[in-house]
Amino acid sequence: MRAALLQLTSGDDPRANLDTVLPMLRDAADQGAQIALTPEVTNCVSLDRAHQRTVLEYEEDDIFLTTLKSEAARLGLWVLAGSLALRAEPPETRFVNRSILIDDAGNVAARYDKMHMFDVEVSETETFRESSGYAPGDRAVTARTPFGTLGMTVCYDLRFPYLYRALAQAGAQVLCVPSAFSPGTGPWHWQPLLQARAIETGCYVLALAQTGTHPAQRGRTRKTYGHSLVVSPWGEVLLDAGTDPGLHVIDLDLTRVDEARRKVPALTHDRSFTGPA
DSSP states (O other), X not given: OEEEEEEBOOOSOHHHHHHHHHHHHHHHHHTTOSEEEOOTTSSOOOSOHHHHHHHOOBGGGOHHHHHHHHHHHHHTOEEEEEEEEEEOOTTOOSEEEEEEXXXXXXXXXXXXXXXXXXXEEEETTEEEEHHHHBOOOOOOEEEEETTEEEEEXXXXXXXXXXXHHHHXXXXXXXXXXXXXXXXXXXXXXXXHHHHHHHHHHTOEEEEOBBEEEEOXXXXXXXXXXXXXXXXXXXXXXXXEOTTSOEEEEEEOOTHHHHHHHHHSOGGGOOOOOOOOO
């Protein structure tokens, strides 16, 4: 499996972000990638709800997604739009944080709505209430591709290991973690959590990251940690993209998934228990 990871500094203008992503997809195809993967909220990084209501669309109307589908078909490339910020289907009035897998014919092969909402107070200056603007999903998703089975997650999901265990037990070989991770927690939590999810499940982990200071036409700017990572099923960090935007292509040997699970078959050792009281 040859995968291309896009590390981005998306702003709050979806069309400008699209202009950044398209040449990177073409570069990925030129380098022989079978799939290109982008970070969380690839289309719009914004902390301003009023601005989001102005620029975000329903999935069926979203020009960002429509263009990605056309480009995937033209290039013969699978594309995981790590997540797109979209209007939710009525009667829900909030947005959705939706990961969308596009096949090499330009069709939506799978979609996953971020389940766990980032409602945290990292510091006095860094507080998030994702649930005030986004509706959480309620369904875990795996997606079969010609080169392996993907488990779809988004960012804050990373802190909930039971989701990743369920995905692996359902057949996932590669866990996708598109993110816009906080620099307040990233230096301490990002890599250890990703390695833990890989080790616990015997999966590859592909973690796509937003990075740097994100330009904003309206509202305050946001900063993200970067460091897109690829982690092997044995927990080795195979790629660290650092903090600069860019494209990184890597080959994955999925026989290593079977090897890791054969050595430590923990996914088959679940036991029921009672308590704690």
